[in-house]
Amino acid sequence: MTVGAGIAVQDGSLLALGAKVLREVRGNVLVTPAAGGGLTNGAFLGVRSAPAASRSIFPVGKLRDQRFVCTFRFKMWWMTQRMGSAGRDIPSETQFLLVEVSGGGEQPAVVYTVFLPVLEGSFRAVLQGNADDELEICLESGDPDVESFQGSHLVFVGAGSDPFEVITSSVKAVERHLQTFSHREKKKMPDILNWFGWCTWDAFYTNVTAQGVKQGLQSLEKGGVSPRFVIIDDGWQSVAMDPVGIACLSDNSANFANRLTHIRENHKFQKNGREGHREDDPAKGLAHVVNEIKGKHQLK
Known part of the structure; x- marks a missing residue:
């Protein structure tokens, strides 16, 4: 039996507070207790005798008939959630997994186990x-x-009877282990979170223009919901495809084959701009749009 503070591999099963989370666990799976105080029901999973490779896949154990929710990266910079009850339902690039397991004996009626790679x-x-x-x-x-x-x-891997506490404690345990980030309780909330803001993405996608931003702000003010900040999303940059590139159009109209060609706004955000022409005067670029909308709409 390999044990790590409430997490154990015993008789071929991964146990969390005595509840079976995974069955038929592979023999090369390691359990290492988490260092530091505070969390009593958490440990790290690893593998022994791993072959050297830049990319490897290690089966851990079977997950069946256990409800779970996970979040996974379905594009390079976007994540979404999925629910399921079997291992085959877990998508690739899963960054967070929370499993609900029925307890037994003296353990809680339900044990929630979180997996954080x-x-x-x-x-x-x-x-x-x-x-x-x-x-x-x-x-x-x-x-x-x-x-x-x-x-x-x-x-x-962390476990407990309250899923919210388990997630919080597990993130804090990883914080202590990695020492590369701080839990949100230690961070100061920026003042911008107290303001209502508007992001241009859902209104325009990559077709955003300076005129569209102005019209959007006017529409919001007319509706009685004046924003105090604006995020001009994808669509303002100078981009183009490589000469031998192949277009990769997404259902949200973004062409993921585009590359940055200049750290400047494109013609849509230049004063009197036209396609194919580059305005060298910074005052006639994005700055003139920002100054105008800040002056007219009391933006921060």
Whole structure:
């Protein structure tokens, strides 16, 4: 039996406070107790005798008939959630997994177990499922020349009867372990969160223009909901495809084959701008749009 503060691998099962979360756990799975005080029901999962590779997939154990919710990265910079009850339902690039398990005996009636894949050295871990309902750890460095890793602290696992407390405690445990970020309780809320703001994305996608921003602000004011800040989203930059590029159009009208060609606004945000012409006077660029809307609409 391998034990780590409420998390254990025993008789081929991953136990959280005595409740079986995963079955048929692979023999090379390690459990390492979390260092530091505060969290009593948490440990790290890892693997032993791992072959050297820049990208590896390690099956952990089978997840069946257990309700879960997870968040996963479905595009490079966007995440969404999914629910399911079997390992095969867990998508690739899963960054967070919360499993609900029925307790037994003296344990809580329901045990919530959170899985948080973390960074270890030059490698990052994510979760995914396979056709056999196994939860897998996908580990990669992103560099074919970087292949060696320790493999003992790949996924943090925390458990408890209150899912909110489990998530909070688990994030704090990872904070202590990595020492690369701070929990939100330690962060000062920026004043901007007290204001109502408007982002141009859902209104225009990449077709946003200076005139569209002005019309949007006028419409919001007319409706009695004047924003105090504006986010001009994707669509203002100078971009173009590579000469040999192939268009990659998304359903939200963004062309992901575009590349930045200049750290400046495009012609749509230049005063009297026209396509193919570059305005060199900064005062006639994005600055004139910002100054105008701040003056007319009392933006911060």
